[in-house]
Amino acid sequence: EADIYQTPRYLVIGTGKKITLECSQTMGHDKMYWYQQDPGMELHLIHYSYGVNSTEKGDLSSESTVSRIRTEHFPLTLESARPSHTSQYLCASNEFSGRLNEQFFGPGTRLTVL
């Protein structure tokens, strides 16, 4: 299995709470991604980073924010959680290796906002 970790694996919180989903990888990859996976299992890219101090919004608009202060760490923050944020969040990473851009995925965080 790939060395990419996400914590917590499961989180149930109340509306209005601030939360941070953690993602870290030990592979030295410079590129990292956050996906939101809806109940139908479709993946939506919400944030990505191509290196330290570089973050971009993905294809799906999200109220979450991300930061990339260290290569191995790419946390996602929701300032005020709402029930509409209930979803599974997947973190992934890859590196430039020739032109191969296979992504490695973490186990995911399943978030429920009550």
Add this chain to the structure above:
Amino acid sequence: AQTVTQSQPEMSVQEAETVTLSCTYDTSESDYYLFWYKQPPSRQMILVIRQEAYKQQNATENRFSVNFQKAAKSFSLKISDSQLGDAAMYFCAYGGGSNYKLTFGKGTLLTVNP
């Protein structure tokens, strides 16, 4: 923009039989990679097989093989001798050129019947 289409939301197969999952994509690029990922229930997404577009030979990984038709922009996955552990959501993904991001299809849920 690239698109990936998986036309089969669900498929089922009998144990030990063969099943083929379909994937088509649209791109104007000539150099790209294609992937099949597997996401078992409540488990991590893992890479099943990859195909470089410049290679004419179809990729194989043990019981998994692809039928890559570049002109038709088709990339199907064949699973031979299906096993109960093959039950999962399967995603087809496209990665092109210097864009490190992947474009995913909506997925095909595979059920393996004993």
